[in-house]
Amino acid sequence: MLEFPRAEALPGDMSRGRVRAEILLVLGLSLGASAVYSLVQLADLLTRSKSLSSQTATLNSSLDDREFFDFLYQVLENAFDLVPVVLVGFLLWTAAAPHLVRLGIDFSRVGRDALGGAGLALAIGIPGLALYFVGRAVGITVDVVPTNLAAHWWTVPVLLLSALRSGVTEEVIVVAYLFARLRDLGWRTWPILLSAALLRGTYHLYQGFGAFIGNAVMGIVFGWLYMRFGRILPLVIAHFFMDAAVFVGYPWAAAAFPALFGAK
Numbered sequence: 498m499l500e501f502p503r504a505e506a507l508p509g510d511m512s513r514g515r516v517r518a519e520i521l522l523v524l525g526l527s528l529g530a531s532a533v534y535s536l537v538q539l540a541d542l543l544t545r546s547k548s549l550s551s552q553t554a555t556l557n558s559s560l561d562d563r564e565f566f567d568f569l570y571q572v573l574e575n576a577f578d579l580v581p582v583v584l585v586g587f588l589l590w591t592a593a594a595p596h597l598v599r600l601g602i603d604f605s606r607v608g609r610d611a612l613g614g615a616g617l618a619l620a621i622g623i624p625g626l627a628l629y630f631v632g633r634a635v636g637i638t639v640d641v642v643p644t645n646l647a648a649h650w651w652t653v654p655v656l657l658l659s660a661l662r663s664g665v666t667e668e669v670i671v672v673a674y675l676f677a678r679l680r681d682l683g684w685r686t687w688p689i690l691l692s693a694a695l696l697r698g699t700y701h702l703y704q705g706f707g708a709f710i711g712n713a714v715m716g717i718v719f720g721w722l723y724m725r726f727g728r729i730l731p732l733v734i735a736h737f738f739m740d741a742a743v744f745v746g747y748p749w750a751a752a753a754f755p756a757l758f759g760a761k
Contacts (some may be wrong), residue, residue, distance in 0.1 A: 527581035527670050531700040538703035550636040554704050557644040557659055560746050571655045575662045581664045582665055585674040601729035602674040614734025622739040631709020631730050639705045643747040656744040664736030671697055690720040
């Protein structure tokens with residue numbers, strides 16, 4: 498049976514309507530907006546003359562043709578994308594320590610969380626990569642280019658920062674925050690789990706239907722683990738490891754296996 502981290506009673510001034518409005522505002526400032534853009538991007542891709550599999554999505558693009566400003570824009574973009582995470586931490590901060598317990602965040606078992614995250618990254622990442630290639634083969638996934646950044650001294654650190662931002666944002670907002678607030682609204686376990694997984698799949702639709710399926714399945718697995726153990730750090734660490742491996746390893750893999758990765 499699935500377990501869920503214990504929810505606290507809503508404060509006296511927090512009505513259900515206020516909680517719903519808060520959820521919409523948080524998602525509108527973060528991954529809910531990404532889901533809407535992703536749906537529009539998918540419609541754009543599907544209405545072009547080229548097939549879905551012949552189109553490309555680039556995840557980490559250069560933002561300026563001058564190195565210094567490209568670096569500055571990259572850092573600022575990643576930093577400001579983390580503001581909604583700070584916001585949900587503020588909204589669910591508790592008076593007693595650990596203050597972020599409602600988000601499943603404490604640092605009492607960092608070593609075990611890191612090991613668990615690494616194992617989870619392997620368990621999810623390898624099948625996920627296989628699903629990507631299957632999606633490419635059957636024509637339901639675009640050619641995903643993890644990065645087209647030029648090689649600078651800061652390229653790898655920026656890619657690692659991007660991977661960290663992605664892991665923190667997605668897991669804290671889509672799992673920890675959303676699960677807590679939907680529980681406050683009285684939602685049952687499976688509707689919470691499936692709704693969050695659907696959201697995760699939707700904001701990846703710009704990569705095609707294969708990415709939607711893979712990320713929705715990942716959302717179910719991650720959501721189940723969070724409900725079972727109530728800890729978000731292993732999920733953040735696993736997400737970071739998977740994205741870091743793809744972002745940093747892509748240039749080498751594309752050069753070593755050009756036919757496989759569609760490199761010119």
